[in-house]
Amino acid sequence: MDCTDVIIGSARGKLSRVGDYYTRDRSSPRSDAFYGGGKNSLTAAIGQEENGVTTILFRRKLKGCVTK
Numbered sequence: 130m131d132c133t134d135v136i137i138g139s140a141r142g143k144l145s146r147v148g149d150y151y152t153r154d155r156s157s158p159r160s161d162a163f164y165g166g167g168k169n170s171l172t173a174a175i176g177q178e179e180n181g182v183t184t185i186l187f188r189r190k191l192k193g194c195v196t197k
């Protein structure tokens with residue numbers, strides 16, 4: 130899991146926590162803000178747990194690239 134951007138979420142009932150994390154190497158992911166210049170890129174996030182099923186929804190802007 131080298132240089133990986135990760136979204137991690139958890140929910141219990143209607144309460145949820147969703148975050149944007151990054152890892153430079155095989156260590157545990159840390160909040161994007163931990164690394165200088167990093168910031169949370171999520172524009173919206175919600176989660177819920179119902180009947181043992183956890184659902185996490187999030188939104189973030191993506192950069193497109195054009196290949197020739």
